[in-house]
Amino acid sequence: MYSLSEENYLKAIYHLSNNGEESVNTNAIAEEMKTAPASVSDMIRKLSKKKLVNYQKYRGVTISSKGKYIALNVIRKHRLWEVFLVEKLSFKWDEVHEVAEQLEHIQSNQLIERLDEHLGFPKFDPHGDPIPNANGEIAPIPTTTLSMLKPGDKCRVICAKDSSSDLLVYLDKIKISLGARLEVTDFHAFDGSFSLEVEGANPITISSKVTENIIVEEL
Amino acid sequence: MYSLSEENYLKAIYHLSNNGEESVNTNAIAEEMKTAPASVSDMIRKLSKKKLVNYQKYRGVTISSKGKYIALNVIRKHRLWEVFLVEKLSFKWDEVHEVAEQLEHIQSNQLIERLDEHLGFPKFDPHGDPIPNANGEIAPIPTTTLSMLKPGDKCRVICAKDSSSDLLVYLDKIKISLGARLEVTDFHAFDGSFSLEVEGANPITISSKVTENIIVEEL
């Protein structure tokens, strides 16, 4: 069993490393975890001793396969609990993340396997992110963002990149939900904003900060 | 917000004090919490500073109304989660306690109120214990145990006093479940054991250790 802190660090490193592929900086981890860089150095030394990360002083850190497995298990729990909160307890998609941050650390394989079954073995969480299976295997996340499209392109919304309440509440407001069909009608070079047709809703113009955080499938 | 440790101490003190009515010894708390008495002294001083308990050195400790409110809120969460595990995830009544010990510390009023609603506002947990309401009010627990009855007496099982897996598995084995109707057929003075008729099951003889842990309503 690993501590709550260790689990959170591994999860942060996993996410920052682009799903375990790249090396991660101390400062980036510190920012993600909202701690001092010195604390990160300490924790990395500890994770390294336990073979959960590969580490050489001053050279950044990569997550080991053992560490990745633990991170993916925590992510699995996080996302299954988010599905539970939305599907069974009628939470909105912008209300689930903080609670899931707590629930993801509950230790019980029986619990999580039965929760999975109770939810009908969902493949995606309420934000469109794939749910790892019990072996720590996860479907790849598409990489096309709305910001990459051109006027005339049509797409379907797959996933929100950011799980902040601010983004999700805004997407609700402009009626962009998972699965929504969009058409890019105009691109404004001055600030990078996009004008869109949203199926079943009014046309809108949204900033590049928003389009960069919407993952889509081109149609 | 109080720490996991503080919550567990308050819960222990609440239970040991007979629902807040009596004073509790350091050693009793230490045994319940499986810690050294010295650790209990430290924690009591801390809880006392926060006005969660009333304390005079060497004189034992009583829980304050603020402390009782917190303890009952943790107990509420514990018991609601136990209902969830049994009703929604098909756990057996002897499998829920350890997981509920973790889940009871999740901090979210929204979560617990929606869980309560999702479960249909249950009044009792899977072991027959009453569930406190959101204001920290709790129904009294009956005090008649099976061990108090005499041959010829009939009763209905209300509640298991002990939540250990060992007791609960044993009760399953001899077909004593909540609501079961029993008739005392014989009392054996030598060891205090009882012979019983169990409605819909075979007659049995059980030890005083078991009869003392079954709360019943006489019929």
Added chain:
DNA sequence: TATTTTTTTTAGACAAATCTAAAACTTATA
């Protein structure tokens, strides 16, 4: 390449929760 800036690590401290051993206090008993 030498210097400056940025990043990372180490040193030393702290709070929370625990421990063992010893001292202080209370209760029981001869």
Added chain:
DNA sequence: TATAAGTTTTAGATTTGTCTAAAAAAAATA
């Protein structure tokens, strides 16, 4: 009521996870 026994508290450590300030190393830049 003196002494023994039991209970509780204090003293002093330890572990975990954090911090600030300073030192060390790497990267950027002049």
